[in-house]
Amino acid sequence: xxxxxxxxxxxxxxxxxxxxxxxxxxxxxxxxxxxxxxxxxxxxxxxxxxxxxxxxxxxxxxxxxxxxxxxxxxxxxxxxxxxxxxxxxxxxxxxxxxxxxxxxxxxxxxxxxxxxxxxxxxxxxxxxxxxxxxxxxxxxxxxxxxxxxxxxxxxxxxxxxxxxxxxxxxxxxxxxxxxxxxxxxxxxxxxxxxxxxxxxxxxxxxxxxxxxxxxxxxxxxxxxxxxxxxxxxxxxxxxxxxxxxxxxxxxxxxxxxxxxxxxxxxxxxxxxxxxxxxxxxxxxxxxxxxxxxxxxxxxxxxxxxxxxxxxxxxxxxxxxxxxxxxxxxxxxxxxxxxxxxxxxxxxxxxxxxxxxxxxxxxxxxxxxxxxxxxxxxxxxxxxxxxxxxxxxxxxxxxxxxxxxxxx
Numbered sequence: 001x002x003x004x005x006x007x008x009x010x011x012x013x014x015x016x017x018x019x020x021x022x023x024x025x026x027x028x029x030x031x032x033x034x035x036x037x038x039x040x041x042x043x044x045x046x047x048x049x050x051x052x053x054x055x056x057x058x059x060x061x062x063x064x065x066x067x068x069x070x071x072x073x074x075x076x077x078x079x080x081x082x083x084x085x086x087x088x089x090x091x092x093x094x095x096x097x098x099x100x101x102x103x104x105x106x107x108x109x110x111x112x113x114x115x116x117x118x119x120x121x122x123x124x125x126x127x128x129x130x131x132x133x134x135x136x137x138x139x140x141x142x143x144x145x146x147x148x149x150x151x152x153x154x155x156x157x158x159x160x161x162x163x164x165x166x167x168x169x170x171x172x173x174x175x176x177x178x179x180x181x182x183x184x185x186x187x188x189x190x191x192x193x194x195x196x197x198x199x200x201x202x203x204x205x206x207x208x209x210x211x212x213x214x215x216x217x218x219x220x221x222x223x224x225x226x227x228x229x230x231x232x233x234x235x236x237x238x239x240x241x242x243x244x245x246x247x248x249x250x251x252x253x254x255x256x257x258x259x260x261x262x263x264x265x266x267x268x269x270x271x272x273x274x275x276x277x278x279x280x281x282x283x284x285x286x287x288x289x290x291x292x293x294x295x296x297x298x299x300x301x302x303x304x305x306x307x308x309x310x311x312x313x314x315x316x317x318x319x320x321x322x323x324x325x326x327x328x329x330x331x332x333x334x335x336x337x338x339x340x341x342x343x344x345x346x347x348x349x350x351x352x353x354x355x356x357x358x359x360x361x362x363x364x365x366x367x368x369x370x371x372x373x374x375x376x377x378x379x380x381x382x383x384x385x386x387x388x389x390x391x392x393x394x395x396x397x398x399x400x401x402x403x404x405x406x407x
Contacts, residue, residue: 017194032312034323046071048103101127120165144177156356202319235270249280250375329369
């Protein structure tokens, strides 16, 4: 019986690799880093299916980053607030409208890289005959690692598709181990579809108007064309991932004294922490909340590097091949750090980390994981990276094995 099932699985895998899908939906709703990590999957899908329609289901807040990508045929918007309040008639109507829109597109392949109940719902609603997503969490995946994790990591870290979303998939991507970076985990869909095995390709276009807007912003804030710009991104979504504003300011003062222009970046909700850094480091340029995502990409590309927490700008800097130094605490750099940049990570080697706790009130160790990283540590690491082989800011080309489900 087991031999027969294995043979069926092999035949099903071969069938997927041989098929020429024509209408594809890629699902990754948010956030910036997660979407950046999915871009290599998009680029491989486009190379494998050069004439296919490839749509991406994403939140409006992130759509600006990918809508200009030549590999994307259409951006389909998911309104997060509608899903949060489905009892409201207007929200329910919009959810139903989106489901109907996906159904009308007649996708023959859906690749759900998000793996939550809401994405499983739309995956099923679209009615595609082939629906791929990650397998369900299995306890044995932890045993494949040689590392020991704190109890909180077992509770809160990603372990597989969530909220029973795996039941929506016709084919599930195996998760044999957690000890791979998210980018490499996403790319494990490749053997199922016969995608190429080339290295991860993060390339995405930065629109010309975004580049021009960034130059205008910099000039308006006294930054001359060609000036050496170093970015600081002191904000992040989780309060436990915040390195102190005071230490960011200390780092900023160091590089200001050495003639570099320091530019603070982040979303509108991070304005308060950026304002604290700016007040403690006179001479910094605070552009927090002043740029769109494509303008942020243009600013990262214009820079000599970035100093960040574990955040979207960190992943954007890696994707755009900029030097980066990132302070890590509650999250795991192997799973979600700067992709293939181990020298870019500063972390305290504490037994309580990574815990994947999001709120400081749940931390019983006084936020030691971040507190033990000093400004001097970050300065020394960034100076060493900047003293290495230099990457001049680029002028980008501007362009508008499978396991079938058995349960």
